[in-house]
Amino acid sequence: MVIELLTKRYPGMRAWLMQRLTALVMAIYSVMALGRILLEQPSDYEAWLSFSQPWWWRVASLLFWISLSIHAWLGIRDVFKDYVPNASVRGLLLKLLVVMLWVYLAWATWLFLAYAGSADLVLR
Amino acid sequence: MRFSIYRFNPDVDKKPYMQNYDIALEDSDQMLLDALIRIKDLDDSLSLRKSCREGVCGSDSMNINGKNGLACITKLSDLDEPVVLRPMPGLPVIRDLVVDMTQFFEHYNSVKPYLINNDEPPETERLQSPEDRAKLDGLYECILCGACTTSCPSFWWNPETFVGPAGLLQAYRFIVDSRDQATEERLENLEAPDRLYRCHNIMNCVDVCPKKLNPSLAIAKIKDLKIKEASHAKTTGMFEKMVSKKQISIKRLND
Structure with a gap:
C-alpha cells in the first residue's frame, strides 16, 4: 500500500515518504548489526569475514546500502537546493553526487554479492 | 537604556546601517514598544509598524536581539543591552523596521484561509460538536505577525515556493474544521514538492511564536493526513475500477 x-x-x-522508508530500513539494519556484533563479538579478521558471510546478511547489507544511497540523494539534493543558489553550479554538484552514489553502490554490490561470497577463497 | 536599531531609507541610503540610541526610560515604560515610541519621539524618521499594543494585531513583529517577536509584549527587563533591533529576516525591507509582507500574504491566500461549504447556509451559525471545536484550538489564534515564517530557513531559501509555517498552520486550521468540505482539495493543493515538504522540522517557528502556537505539529499532521487521504483515494480508485470491470462483464453477459 x-x-x-x-x-x-x-x-x-x-x-518525503521515501526518505522515511529508507531511514527505517537503515535503522532496522543498524539495530541488527549492533545486536550481531554484541552477540558474536568478532575479534579478528577471520571472525569478521564469517560475520559477513551469511547470504541473508549480505542481502540485508545491500538493502542498507541501496537505502543509504536513496536517502543521501534526497537529503543532499535538498541541501544543495537551499544553499547553492547558482543553478549551473548546483547542477554540476548534483551530477557529481549521482556519479559518486552510483560508484559506491556498484562497489558495495560487488562487495556484498560477489566478493563476500568468495572471500574465503580469496584468503587462501 | 541602549538600543542599536537597523536603519535603511531606500530613498536616501545606499546601504543599511545600525544606529545607536541611548534613552532615559520612565517607570511606565515596561515593554519594548514603549521604548520605541519614546525613541520615535526623539527621532521621528524611525519607521515601524504598531497598532493594538497588546499582542493581538501582530503589526510590530521584528527581530529582537536575534529572535523574532512582538515589541509590544516583550518586556524591557528581559532584554540584554544594547538591544539590537532589526526588521524580520527573509522579506524585503521597505524602510527601517518595516518589511514588505506581500509574499507572506500571497502564501497565506494560496491555502484559501476561509471556510468552504457548499451546503445551503443555515439560518443561524453552522454548528460543531465541542470535540470538533476543540480541534481548532492552537490554530485559530494565529495573528499573522509573520514571526514564524520569517524565522524559518526553509522559507528564507525558498520564499517563492514554500508556503511557510503561518500559511500551513492556517491550511491545517481549515483541513480539520468539521464544517469545511474541501479537505481533499486542500491536501491536493499542498502536493507540489516545495509547498509543504520543504519543512524539515527545524522548529524555529515554534520557538518564536508570540502566541505559543505549534506550526511544526500542524505541518506534521498535514503530512499524516496526506498519506491517509492518498491511501484512501488509492483504495477507492481500485474499488471503482473493480466495480466498472464487473459492470462491463455483466453487460457482456446480458448481451
Missing part, C-alpha cells in the same frame, strides 16, 4: 504512494501522482509525498 505504501509503495503505491511512491508514484508520480504524489511528487512531494514521494520524496
Whole structure:
C-alpha cells in the first residue's frame, strides 16, 4: 500500500515518504548489526569475514546500502537546493553526487554479492 | 537604556546601517514598544509598524536581539543591552523596521484561509460538536505577525515556493474544521514538492511564536493526513475500477 504512494501522482509525498522508508530500513539494519556484533563479538579478521558471510546478511547489507544511497540523494539534493543558489553550479554538484552514489553502490554490490561470497577463497 | 536599531531609507541610503540610541526610560515604560515610541519621539524618521499594543494585531513583529517577536509584549527587563533591533529576516525591507509582507500574504491566500461549504447556509451559525471545536484550538489564534515564517530557513531559501509555517498552520486550521468540505482539495493543493515538504522540522517557528502556537505539529499532521487521504483515494480508485470491470462483464453477459 505504501509503495503505491511512491508514484508520480504524489511528487512531494514521494520524496518525503521515501526518505522515511529508507531511514527505517537503515535503522532496522543498524539495530541488527549492533545486536550481531554484541552477540558474536568478532575479534579478528577471520571472525569478521564469517560475520559477513551469511547470504541473508549480505542481502540485508545491500538493502542498507541501496537505502543509504536513496536517502543521501534526497537529503543532499535538498541541501544543495537551499544553499547553492547558482543553478549551473548546483547542477554540476548534483551530477557529481549521482556519479559518486552510483560508484559506491556498484562497489558495495560487488562487495556484498560477489566478493563476500568468495572471500574465503580469496584468503587462501 | 541602549538600543542599536537597523536603519535603511531606500530613498536616501545606499546601504543599511545600525544606529545607536541611548534613552532615559520612565517607570511606565515596561515593554519594548514603549521604548520605541519614546525613541520615535526623539527621532521621528524611525519607521515601524504598531497598532493594538497588546499582542493581538501582530503589526510590530521584528527581530529582537536575534529572535523574532512582538515589541509590544516583550518586556524591557528581559532584554540584554544594547538591544539590537532589526526588521524580520527573509522579506524585503521597505524602510527601517518595516518589511514588505506581500509574499507572506500571497502564501497565506494560496491555502484559501476561509471556510468552504457548499451546503445551503443555515439560518443561524453552522454548528460543531465541542470535540470538533476543540480541534481548532492552537490554530485559530494565529495573528499573522509573520514571526514564524520569517524565522524559518526553509522559507528564507525558498520564499517563492514554500508556503511557510503561518500559511500551513492556517491550511491545517481549515483541513480539520468539521464544517469545511474541501479537505481533499486542500491536501491536493499542498502536493507540489516545495509547498509543504520543504519543512524539515527545524522548529524555529515554534520557538518564536508570540502566541505559543505549534506550526511544526500542524505541518506534521498535514503530512499524516496526506498519506491517509492518498491511501484512501488509492483504495477507492481500485474499488471503482473493480466495480466498472464487473459492470462491463455483466453487460457482456446480458448481451
